[in-house]
Amino acid sequence: MGRAHNFNAGPSALPLEVLRRAQAELIDYQGTGMSVMELSHRSETYEAIHRSAQDRLRRLLGVPDNYRVLFLQGGASLQFAMLPMNYLSRDAAAAYVLTGSWSEKAAQEARRFGRVQLDSQAKEDGYKTIPEMLDGEALAGASYVHITSNNTIYGTQWHAFPTTQIPLVADMSSDIMSHEVDVEQFHMIYAGAQKNLGPSGVTVVIVRDEWLQQANQDIPTMLQYGVHAKADSLYNTPPTFAIYLMDLVLEWIEEQGGLTAIASRNAEKSGLIYSVIDEYPDLFDGHAAKSARSHMNVTFRLPSDEQSKEFLAQAKALGFVGVKGHRSVGGCRVSLYNAVPVESAARFAEFMRDYARKSR
Incomplete structure (x- = not known):
């Protein structure tokens, strides 16, 4: 049977070369006599995979030294809550730019932790467009501005990101690593891996150091960005096989140019x-x-x-x-x-x- 023409929205197609490499290494990874799925996440062998994935992502995306790269679990949907838990409070507000269903879900979660101010320009247009300029009223006094860079359901995408003095956060789950990005425009970027980075199971978070220091610490330990940053995303058992496959996908991207x-x-x-x-x-x-x-x-x-x-x-x-x-x-x-x-x-x-x- 030949390979399908896979247009799934996620989990989605993986490079055939990556699947073949993983197949060849599945039972015995580099002479260890174990699969990557069997390696201890504290072993030197796995830690080399972990570092390689972080380093490749940094190189490809041009992540500056003053940003941390985290590998978390729970998908982008957990980030809908984790972001405001770390950076929003009852007496503060965050601005959410609505460009589709996923931005609506992110805004809905944020309401549990503080005030949400909506830029609804695209929604009013039936989610056919991306705002040319952000709504100043929605941004007034906001702790951060949240956008969704690509909208899988409606098929729209930001081709030029907004400029603002307010910390800018982007859910890039469906177009990260599909084009170059100026990471310094953002205080935080997060993305589920299952579109362009690898299989489902691992979520990438890229966060600016100075903003990381401002995160709320009066929340559950596992939901603190600072805890995962301090432990280099090894605070608890990470999704090791998903990170291994992500490293292979990133290597494949390098090989494509x-x-x-x-x-x-x-x-x-x-x-x-x-x-x-x-x-x-x-x-x-x-x-x-x-x-x-x-x-x-x-x-x-x-x-x-x-x-x-x-x-x-x-x-x-x-x-x-x-x-x-x-x-x-x-x-x-x-x-x-x-x-x-x-x-x-x-x-x-x-x-x-x-x-x-x-x-x-």
Whole structure:
């Protein structure tokens, strides 16, 4: 059986080279007679994997020395609560820029710990756009500003990040490592690994040292960023196999030419799909405004639910996996994370054109 054209939104495609490497090392990692899954997280062998993953991430993303790189568990959803627990209080406020469902969930969690001020410009536009400028009223007096860099459900993406004197925090779960980022624009970046970094199970947090020192310490130990930073993310047993696979994925990104090459390839893939949407706008109704189109998740609808079902059934029969839109919005979604080959995007674009011609 051949490899599927995997357009799942997450967990998503992993590089075939990484899977083969992990397969070869699964039972005996570097002559230890053990799998990585069996290694003690306190062993020198595992600690070398841990350091390698941190170092590769720093190199690729250009993380400055005054930032800490943490490997945590609980996914980005835990960060929705962990962030305000560390940096928000009942008498303080945080600003949340709503650009989709995940930013709404993050704001909802923050309300448990303090006041939340919403920038709802994109929501008012049906989540088709990204704000050109932040809402000054929402930012007034805020302890931090939270954005979601890419919106998997609606298919929109920040292509230029906002500039603000207020600490800026970004959930980059679905587009981290897909293009270059100026880390110094942010006080904190967090991301679940299961889109571009590796398998589910590990979450990356990149936090500025000076902001780390300001975190609340009157919360449960496991939810304090400072505790994990002090222990180098080894306070308790980390998701060792997920971190090992992440290190292999980061090595693969280096071998592809780094983030510049990865970004170019991602733009090529999304461009193939968007070109068909633009060619047949009466059949494929793209959700995102052109200025906000995501390179990671292309979302669109057909004229009717019945036609969408027919289109999805034909796609599935041809081996295209994960094209059905999120259950909350329906329609279609093609996720084009780093490990999705250009060939898969090209074949899907060809299928879309063929479907359009036959539908005339």
